[in-house]
Amino acid sequence: MLIPLQLFAAADYYTFDSPEQQQRFTTLTSELRCLVCQNQNLAESNAPLANDLRTQIYQKVLTGQSDKQIIDYLVARYGNFVLYRPPLNFSTFGLWFGPFILLLVGIAYLIYYLKREHRT
Amino acid sequence: MKTFRYLLPFIIFFSIIILLWRGLALHPNQIPSPLLNKSTPQYSLPNLFDANHPTTQKDLLGKVTLVNVWASWCPACAEEHEYLVQLAQEQNINFYGINYKDDSAAALKILKTAGNPYKIVAIDQSGNAAIDWGVYGAPETFIVDKKGIIRYKQIGPITPDIWDNKLKSIVNQLENEN
Numbered sequence: 001m002l003i004p005l006q007l008f009a010a011a012d013y014y015t016f017d018s019p020e021q022q023q024r025f026t027t028l029t030s031e032l033r034c035l036v037c038q039n040q041n042l043a044e045s046n047a048p049l050a051n052d053l054r055t056q057i058y059q060k061v062l063t064g065q066s067d068k069q070i071i072d073y074l075v076a077r078y079g080n081f082v083l084y085r086p087p088l089n090f091s092t093f094g095l096w097f098g099p100f101i102l103l104l105v106g107i108a109y110l111i112y113y114l115k116r117e118h119r120t
Numbered sequence: 121m122k123t124f125r126y127l128l129p130f131i132i133f134f135s136i137i138i139l140l141w142r143g144l145a146l147h148p149n150q151i152p153s154p155l156l157n158k159s160t161p162q163y164s165l166p167n168l169f170d171a172n173h174p175t176t177q178k179d180l181l182g183k184v185t186l187v188n189v190w191a192s193w194c195p196a197c198a199e200e201h202e203y204l205v206q207l208a209q210e211q212n213i214n215f216y217g218i219n220y221k222d223d224s225a226a227a228l229k230i231l232k233t234a235g236n237p238y239k240i241v242a243i244d245q246s247g248n249a250a251i252d253w254g255v256y257g258a259p260e261t262f263i264v265d266k267k268g269i270i271r272y273k274q275i276g277p278i279t280p281d282i283w284d285n286k287l288k289s290i291v292n293q294l295e296n297e298n
Contacts, residue, residue, distance in 0.1 A: 035151065035256035048221070049256055052247050077254040079154040 014058045025061050028070060029054055033082050041084065153254050153273045160187070160268050161252035168219060168227060168241035175242045180216060180264050184294045186287075187262040188238070189218045189250055192226040194258040200277035201234050207283065208237035213291065217241035220250050220258050263287065265294045 016022040026043065032053075034045035042050050042057070053074070060070045074082045086092045155161075160177045167175045180187065188204065190197040207213040217238040219227045224243055231238070244250050253262065263272040272290050274282065 038148065049247070049251075052251065056248075056251070076154060077251060078256065079152060079254075081151045 014054075017062065021061050024067060025058060028057055028061070028067060031084050032057075032071070032074060033084055035078055035082065150275045151256070153270070155254050155262075155270050156273065158270060160262075160264055160270055161249070163242070163249045163252065165218075165242035165244055165249055168217070168224060168243050175240050177268060179240055181268050182266055183214050184266060184291055185214050185216050185264045186291070187216045187218060187253075187264055189220050189253070189255050189258050189260045191220045191222040191258050192230050193222065194220075196277045197259045198230075198234075200259055200279070201230070201237070203278060203280060203283070204237035205235035207278075213237075214239060218250060218253070218255075219243050220255065221245065221247045261287075263290055263294065265297060 014022075014025065016025065029043035030041050032042045034040045034042050034047055034050040034053075036047035036049050037045050040050075042053055056073075057070055060073070065073075071083070080086055086095060088096055160180055162177050164174045164176045167173055190201075204215060208215055215237045217240070219241050221244065227241070227243075231241075242249070253260075257275075259277055261274040261278060262270050263274075265271050271294060272287070274287060278287065
């Protein structure tokens with residue numbers, strides 16, 4: 001219950017022209033990471049920098065910038081680290097597919113094991 | 121095959137130990153900057169020492185510059201301050217300050233009492249210029265080459281150890297570039 005309340009708190013602080021803008025602001029700030037306290041997103045963090053970045057995102061949402069423009073703006077300054085959803089590229093291959101590869105290895109071993117048990 | 125089966129748990133155990141051990145040596149609070157090897161951001165900010173002439177990114181051209189983001193309210197900045205003064209005086213290092221979200225009177229007072237390592241200090245009252253530099257906490261120091269390209273970013277205070285083992289050789293190398 002606590003987390004959703006905090007999310008609304010960040011958006012309530014600002015006034016928007018439309019509920020759609022407010023929704024975009026809430027989504028963006030919850031998917032971008034605070035650089036100072038790294039286990040919090042921008043919506044939840046009380047760090048002064050998070051507050052400044054929220055204000056910048058708010059202004060960009062109001063002036064009609066797209067989600068991609070806003071995310072690109074932050075990635076250009078802080079790198080992919082700000083994204084809670086890392087992009088799919090060579091260096092993040094293991095991150096995205098590692099769990100599935102492990103799952104396949106596990107299933108393969110299970111089948112091998114069951115077949116062998118069955119035979120004896 | 122049978123020995124392998126007995127060895128397998130140990131192999132897995134030691135792989136995890138090695139991975140976790142390596143994890144202890146990582147610094148997740150030092151985020152690599154995407155601005156490396158790119159031109160410095162463009163800005164125009166008031167100059168702490170000369171109210172009539174704003175300072176811009178053009179003031180960084182022509183010489184190797186250490187752009188140091190600092191504030192009077194920042195304890196880690198006070199920690200490195202004395203050493204920066206020493207570097208500026210003894211090794212003629214060219215420091216350029218960005219005074220981050222600070223009170224100008226308090227900043228000037230520190231420079232008066234503790235010494236001034238900076239040739240120019242830009243006043244970034246809003247903190248928006250620092251965001252363009254990708255700053256997320258003071259102190260941070262960028263090594264900018266003669267053409268205004270960011271070549272290195274130091275996160276956290278400059279200590280004699282960091283200077284001698286890392287920054288000094290980078291600055292010397294950039295001095296020799298045209």
